[in-house]
Amino acid sequence: MSEISVRPLGEEDWQQYRDTRLTALRESPEAFAATAAEEEALDEDFWRLRMQRSTRLIAERDGSPIGIVSVGRAGEDHPRTAELFGLWVSPEARGSGVATELVRAGANLAREQGQTQLAYWVGSDNGRAVAFASGFGFRPTAERRPMRVKSDDDEDEVAMVLALGGDRGSVARDF
Template identity: 85%
Template structure:
């Protein structure tokens, strides 16, 4: 078995991103705001625009897509903060290090772009996700928002922040 590789996708990779994203939406509909039916209806122009709006990362092994993640600007109010979002790993690859490689690549990309922090919103009741993010070096903040995905309860999301360098509490510059 070969190593897991993560590569950024460009606009010309829109079809591969689209296919993987639709697979994610179908496999884990509870994890996303959008639905597969909604996004399946989007045309090529939409997908190309989406590819340019944020960085899209694809994890692969032996040429097979294992997961995706996106990195984009957190907000206009915080120009040196990026956000990691849309993280998904195929069920058969969960627990194998794919999510770690995607987050590592996302953090390195944000750092290379001069960002100081990477924000990752996690369901406050999702102990596995909180533990994963904490183990990577993300720390919870006081910032909360209502869950953006459909939920049966009133769960909220917590912003977890990873310092990307420049202060004493930051993580190493090469993950």
């Protein structure tokens, strides 16, 4: 199997991000708050602006996109915390280390930007995602919010946080 490469996309790569994002929305609609139909209707100016708001990372194998993730600010209340969001891996590449490479690249980017923590919101009932994040070193916090994606139950999301400094155990309880 070929090597996985991960690279940041610039504003000029908006079309590649759009195409990959729409593929993700079509393939895994339950994983996102937006729908493919909603985002297909958005114009170039919107997509260029989106590229400026957060860093978009793309994973590729043999030049073909196989995954994406975004890294942005966690919010004004958490100025030293970056947030990882929009993680998606194509079905044929799942289980091959793509998600790990995307998260690793996101953590490195946040660290390079001077952030001390990386937050990742995970459905509290999504055992697979919680296990993945925990295995990577993310730790749950007391922060909860209602699920942003459409759900038939009252599931919430938990903020899991990865310390980006030398001490992996030094995660703030409320990040």
